[in-house]
Amino acid sequence: MMQIPQLMSEQYAEAREIITSSDDIKIYSHIDCDGICSGAILSTILDRQNKEHEIEFVNLDVLDDIELTHELTIFSDLGSGQRIDTNAKKGQKIIILDHHPPLRDLDYRNGKDYTYLEINPIHHGIDGSYYVCGGGLCYFLSKEFGYDDLSWIGLLSAVGDMQNTTTGHFEGLNEIIQQDAIDGGYLEVTKNDLNIYGRQTRPLFVALSYFSDVKLPITNNTNETMAVLEELGIEEKHNRKTLDQLTMEDKGKLYQYLSRSISQAVPGRYVKYISRLILGDSYTFLQEDEGSFLRDASEFSTAMNACGRNHKEEIAMEVLKGDRIESLDDLEAVSLEHRRNIAQAIEKVTADAESNIIELENLQYFDGTGIKPEIVGTITGMILGYCNWQKPIIGFTQTESDGLKVSLRCSRLLSYDGIHFGNIIRQVAGDVGGTGGGHSMACGAYIPLEKKEEFLSRFNNELEGKLTN
Numbered sequence: 110m111m112q113i114p115q116l117m118s119e120q121y122a123e124a125r126e127i128i129t130s131s132d133d134i135k136i137y138s139h140i141d142c143d144g145i146c147s148g149a150i151l152s153t154i155l156d157r158q159n160k161e162h163e164i165e166f167v168n169l170d171v172l173d174d175i176e177l178t179h180e181l182t183i184f185s186d187l188g189s190g191q192r193i194d195t196n197a198k199k200g201q202k203i204i205i206l207d208h209h210p211p212l213r214d215l216d217y218r219n220g221k222d223y224t225y226l227e228i229n230p231i232h233h234g235i236d237g238s239y240y241v242c243g244g245g246l247c248y249f250l251s252k253e254f255g256y257d258d259l260s261w262i263g264l265l266s267a268v269g270d271m272q273n274t275t276t277g278h279f280e281g282l283n284e285i286i287q288q289d290a291i292d293g294g295y296l297e298v299t300k301n302d303l304n305i306y307g308r309q310t311r312p313l314f315v316a317l318s319y320f321s322d323v324k325l326p327i328t329n330n331t332n333e334t335m336a337v338l339e340e341l342g343i344e345e346k347h348n349r350k351t352l353d354q355l356t357m358e359d360k361g362k363l364y365q366y367l368s369r370s371i372s373q374a375v376p377g378r379y380v381k382y383i384s385r386l387i388l389g390d391s392y393t394f395l396q397e398d399e400g401s402f403l404r405d406a407s408e409f410s411t412a413m414n415a416c417g418r419n420h421k422e423e424i425a426m427e428v429l430k431g432d433r434i435e436s437l438d439d440l441e442a443v444s445l446e447h448r449r450n451i452a453q454a455i456e457k458v459t460a461d462a463e464s465n466i467i468e469l470e471n472l473q474y475f476d477g478t479g480i481k482p483e484i485v486g487t488i489t490g491m492i493l494g495y496c497n498w499q500k501p502i503i504g505f506t507q508t509e510s511d512g513l514k515v516s517l518r519c520s521r522l523l524s525y526d527g528i529h530f531g532n533i534i535r536q537v538a539g540d541v542g543g544t545g546g547g548h549s550m551a552c553g554a555y556i557p558l559e560k561k562e563e564f565l566s567r568f569n570n571e572l573e574g575k576l577t578n
Contacts, residue, residue, distance in 0.1 A: 110284050111235075114234075114235075116233060121228065124226055124228065125254060131202060132180065134182075135163045135178070135182050135183070136162060136183045137164075137167055137172070137182065138165070140417035140422055142270065144426045145166065145423075146262050148164050148166060150247040151206075151249050151250070152430065154315055166422035166423075169553065172187060175195075180202060182201070182202070183205075183206070184204070185206045186206070186244070187207055187243075187565065190212055191230075194223070197225070200222070200223060204228070205226070206231055207237075208243055208245075211232065214232070220537055224575075230282070230511075237413060239272050239283075239354045240280060241281060241286075244262060244269075245286050246264045247263070248263030258295075260286055261290045262273075264290045264471065265394075265406055267283045275525070278300070295420050298392055302391035306318075306407055309404050309406065310408060313334075314334040314344065322498065322519075323386070323522070327370075327402075338363075341362045342362070347367075356497075364387055368383055368384070371383050379522050382521075394408035394409065402507075411444075412428075417528075418445055419447060425440065455491055455492060466496050471568075472568060474502065477504045477506040478506060484512055487505045488504060488516075493518050498520040500576065501572075502518055502519070507558065508555065512543075513556075513561055514555060515553055515555070515556060516535070517553065517554045518550065518551055518572060523576070524549035529551055531545075531547035531551075532546075533568070534547065534552045534553070536571070541563050542559040543557060543564075
């Protein structure tokens with residue numbers, strides 16, 4: 110198991126000293142699941158240290174040249190890629206806990222008249238895409254204070270950040286967090302479980318219909334999924350189940366069915382990846398109620414993201430910090446509204462999918478005008494099940510600042526193929542005067558409104574020869 114590098118351990122010890130000696134503290138954290146988990150961990154640390162503090166959840170575009178008005182400013186799940194210390198004043202203190210590519214190296218702090226401490230795994234040769242995320246970095250800070258009980262939040266942040274997507278399990282520093290959560294009695298890990306979303310709360314025939322990495326007869330077809338499950342003897346009309354209720358024998362039957370169906374639908378060169386599409390570790394939070402959407406890590410992370418997409422991060426944070434009464438009710442309401450918005454947006458695009466989804470040589474896209482920028486990524490991922498899985502799909506929608514929000518999603522098979530769309534979108538967005546980045550199969554960008562056609566042309570050309578279907 111990977112260990113925290115010595116220099117990184119020394120940085121955590123310094124971070125604890127900085128926090129302990131500070132009284133006027135502000136936290137900036139990102140608005141997604143990882144960022145909310147990061148903020149919740151930091152806020153809990155400060156609460157337990159009796160440190161009054163402010164916390165603000167922000168998007169990346171507000172951070173460049175930000176005004177620093179506090180004695181100590183902590184940035185979590187962001188900051189490394191932004192010019193956050195441009196206006197730092199003498200005597201101020203800055204801590205960054207971020208896993209994204211850093212603008213500055215380890216020596217940047219030397220000679221400054223303010224305190225600057227950046228803890229980023231990339232500085233220590235550790236890949237921040239797979240081995241630890243923002244919430245994980247914040248958890249290791251909580252361990253420095255002796256708060257091992259926050260391990261489950263660190264694990265949740267890694268699930269939300271899709272750090273286990275490529276292999277189906279956690280590696281690197283995430284393994285330490287996972288083991289701490291298991292040892293503390295907070296987490297149960299089921300190895301090589303069926304990788305189907307909604308294991309606690311969705312009827313299996315509904316959950317199965319959302320399978321979209323490869324378009325199958327069951328995709329977006331609950332009648333077909335019901336028929337398949339009855340034929341396999343897993344369900345019958347009057348006994349619908351959730352994935353969590355299946356026996357190992359039933360899971361085996363379903364695995365065989367999915368494996369056989371996908372094999373028939375993909376080119377032979379992809380067959381070696383099929384088990385990775387179907388299987389992956391599942392994560393159960395043992396201290397949450399059975400049947401609750403908080404009990405499964407994937408469903409919990411979706412609720413966190415729903416809050417971020419609807420500017421309700423404080424609700425999510427309070428749930429993470431222990432409020433299972435008022436804030437949990439609010440979380441359920443936000444999640445319900447979020448699902449309604451998504452359903453309406455998907456209906457708008459797919460009502461006439463042949464006209465609305467435009468296919469180019471190497472990609473496909475849709476105009477999502479009217480869809481909130483905060484949810485266009487979610488919509489893009491779900492629309493993948495209605496179109497050609499062998500190409501990435503891009504969704505566009507306009508922002509309040511008259512720019513375009515761009516979101517890309519693709520089948521995991523393309524990312525297993527070695528294509529990192531996050532790196533490509535960063536390059537192409539930069540070429541047209543925008544910014545972008547993200548994961549290999551889920552990423553996004555902001556570009557000028559008038560650059561849409563150029564962006565599409567450049568992206569399409571950039572993929573020439575990379576897609577080998």
